[in-house]
Amino acid sequence: MKRKYRQNSFANIDMTAKTVIFTGGTDGMGKEAVKKLIRMGATIMLLGRNKSKTKDVVAELNTIAKQEKAHYVYCDLASLDTVRAAAQYILEKCATIDYLINCAGANIGSRQVTKEGFEMNWTINHLGPFLLTNLLLDRIKKTPNAKIINLTSATTGWVKMRLDDLQLTKKWSLLQSYAQAKLAMIMCTRKLAKELKGTGITINALNPGFIKSNLLREGKGLDRIIGVPYMFLCAERTENGGDRILRLALSDEFENVSGKFIYEDHIKNPNPEALDNELIERIWNISREHIGIIN
Numbered sequence: 001m002k003r004k005y006r007q008n009s010f011a012n013i014d015m016t017a018k019t020v021i022f023t024g025g026t027d028g029m030g031k032e033a034v035k036k037l038i039r040m041g042a043t044i045m046l047l048g049r050n051k052s053k054t055k056d057v058v059a060e061l062n063t064i065a066k067q068e069k070a071h072y073v074y075c076d077l078a079s080l081d082t083v084r085a086a087a088q089y090i091l092e093k094c095a096t097i098d099y100l101i102n103c104a105g106a107n108i109g110s111r112q113v114t115k116e117g118f119e120m121n122w123t124i125n126h127l128g129p130f131l132l133t134n135l136l137l138d139r140i141k142k143t144p145n146a147k148i149i150n151l152t153s154a155t156t157g158w159v160k161m162r163l164d165d166l167q168l169t170k171k172w173s174l175l176q177s178y179a180q181a182k183l184a185m186i187m188c189t190r191k192l193a194k195e196l197k198g199t200g201i202t203i204n205a206l207n208p209g210f211i212k213s214n215l216l217r218e219g220k221g222l223d224r225i226i227g228v229p230y231m232f233l234c235a236e237r238t239e240n241g242g243d244r245i246l247r248l249a250l251s252d253e254f255e256n257v258s259g260k261f262i263y264e265d266h267i268k269n270p271n272p273e274a275l276d277n278e279l280i281e282r283i284w285n286i287s288r289e290h291i292g293i294i295n
């Protein structure tokens with residue numbers, strides 16, 4: 001199944017004065033996006049959990065840039081302490097933050113719990129990026145027209161929030177754990193967009209499409225046995241995903257768009273639960289408690 005793909009024309013944009021904070025730029029579509037951003041002249045703070053892999057990508061980016069425009073920041077989204085340390089480092093190094101791109105995500109194939117006691121897919125796909133965004137928010141607010149992009153998923157349309165057991169202690173599945181984390185991300189994107197109204201800062205949630213990547217490598221059993229070849233055969237080119245991130249970040253079309261769910265190339269209504277303000281408020285408050293912000 002080949003999807004229609006929109007060519008992008010942002011290659012000539014000058015990003016030399018822009019600072020981009022990017023998670024998930026060490027592999028998959030994120031890596032495609034950061035390689036193009038560095039060619040446009042951007043300064044990139046590349047957050048990664050794997051020291052040698054992230055440093056290799058930073059070196060590759062700096063070779064393209066022919067100068068030190070990419071910088072390594074250690075951050076494992078499964079560990080909220082490392083997110084706090086990464087944010088502190090970024091605040092020391094970056095006077096402005098023009099773009100925060102929360103691209104990192106994972107499909108952990110069995111129920112695991114983080115050191116802080118939260119389900120792993122919930123943490124990597126929602127709490128980690130939510131904490132990072134909160135910690136960088138004041139600096140982002142000081143940067144005119146800054147943009148935040150959160151990578152979510154089409155799977156958010158296939159689940160309901162399991163409010164009675166958000167940590168899925170009774171009945172866990174990969175789909176439920178991954179998709180409800182990404183759904184929480186859409187809800188918090190919408191809530192934050194309301195708070196940022198009038199500031200010139202935009203925040204949106206992007207489903208990049210079904211894209212060839214390494215996302216399923218931490219899957220288990222049938223999810224992996226069926227999922228990996230299916231992705232190999234049916235998904236779009238990795239570059240298309242990277243381009244969708246860049247299009248949302250850079251094209252005039254999305255200049256003043258905020259609080260939206262962008263499905264590949266278009267604004268689309270998300271799961272109706274992500275339009276339910278009462279539910280959004282509950283998920284927002286729970287998420288804030290989980291990251292240690294008491295309401």
Ligand SMILES: NC(=O)c1ccc[n+]([C@@H]2O[C@H](COP(=O)([O-])OP(=O)(O)OC[C@H]3O[C@@H](n4cnc5c(N)ncnc54)[C@H](OP(=O)(O)O)[C@@H]3O)[C@@H](O)[C@H]2O)c1
Nearest residue numbers: 024026027028029076077078104105151210211213214215
């Ligand atoms: N591919 C798709 O069809 C698809 C569809 C919908 C949404 N998405 C979303 O798109 C985003 C990009 O994924 P992708 O498909 O390009 O997958 P990918 O190739 O697996 O890349 C995922 C990136 O996230 C990083 N990451 C994973 N766990 C992390 C952690 N604990 N701490 C810090 N970084 C971590 C990875 O780092 P390492 O290099 O260290 O592994 C890698 O850079 C994800 O948010 C994913 O959920 C993908």
